[in-house]
Amino acid sequence: MTYILEILPSLLDGAKLTLEIFFWTIIGSIPLGLLVGLGLISKIKPIKYFLNFYVWLMRGTPLLLQLIFVFYGLPTLQQFHIHIVFGRYDAALFAFILNYGAYFAEIFRGGLQSIPKGQYESAKVLRLSYWQTIRTIVIPQVFKIVLPSIGNEIINLVKDSSLVYVIGLGDLLRAGNVATSRDVTLVPLLMVGAIYLLLTAIFTLILKKIEKHYSYYK
């Protein structure tokens, strides 16, 4: 018990970083996903092709590769006088936001396409502009439709955030692993597991609450 209390602060420190990455990724990637999703259904061909390529790239390669690419890969371009060097933390956010933005974009694209054409038409004859229609008619309905899928990705993100381990960030998993190899005991890893379970349970609960809030109409 004293051992648990002893290592808890370092684990909580790790958990703090995990949560920071989690929140910034959500804050960056959901709006990005929505914008890209709108672009994916736009009639402007070059935008569509470019965004499809982006989504294909992000979903077709491992997030771990993307992380390593951004943090270890891009700096090697210095030999060609291209300076793209991220700190560990920024590299992690950059890769996560781009990656999750692509997954969210696909989800939003599906949601946007499921809004009947008649909704746009009735907004049009009421003289609402395109952006007014998107904001007041489309997005509220899309949010309800995509909420379960977004929720899945959010839970995935809690766990995926542990991938930052590979670029040397001190997240929850690293904190546990450090303690385990130092003290040769399983306890820190069990605690790490418990903290992840707690986090995913909390987010699942919050998501259920939001879904319930949206059940006021059918």
Added chain:
Amino acid sequence: MLELKNLTKYYGKRLILDNINLTVNDGEIVSIVGPSGGGKTTLLRCISGLESISSGEILIDASPFDPYRNTTNESVIGVVFQEFQLFPHLSVLDNITLAPKMVLKHGKAKAEEDAQKLLDRLSLGNKGHLYPYQLSGGQKQRVAIARALAMNPKILCYDEPTSALDPALRQEVEDLILSLKRDGMTQIVVTHDVPFAENIADKMLKVKPLED
């Protein structure tokens, strides 16, 4: 007054409407009848600006008017769609006040007061707080009418107003359309129900499918 002069519409290479001429005087009810595939809905969509016309002219009060490109808030052509197309996430009151608030820039209080008057007028006085899924077909239709009227349309168009309803409600729609006429509303009603059209219309336009 709305005039269509030699209005022609192609979908791709397919001719759907061939030189349609029609005059709709203020306060009149014109019905557009004809068999399925005759182009009734297409004509309504051209008039309400949801489709561009291929050739011909549309005039309002004798001046040329392009509903497809018009974005001003004058000469609004209201539409009551066959499936009503209410906004499911908004209450009845919000369905009606959305466009007056966002487009006509009416304040919330004025928009809601006007909407309540319309609801009272259409015997939906106490339904403002409900959501579309909580309404019957006939009630949804009246909300759709109220929503269109809230924009002070010059003309109100209906696509098959009797088709989604219980036959018993047919009379009710007929009465409603005629009572709006008494208020001076100009109306265009698309229907394949000829007896219904004969009961309400001052004028009938027949369209039929064209051979390729």
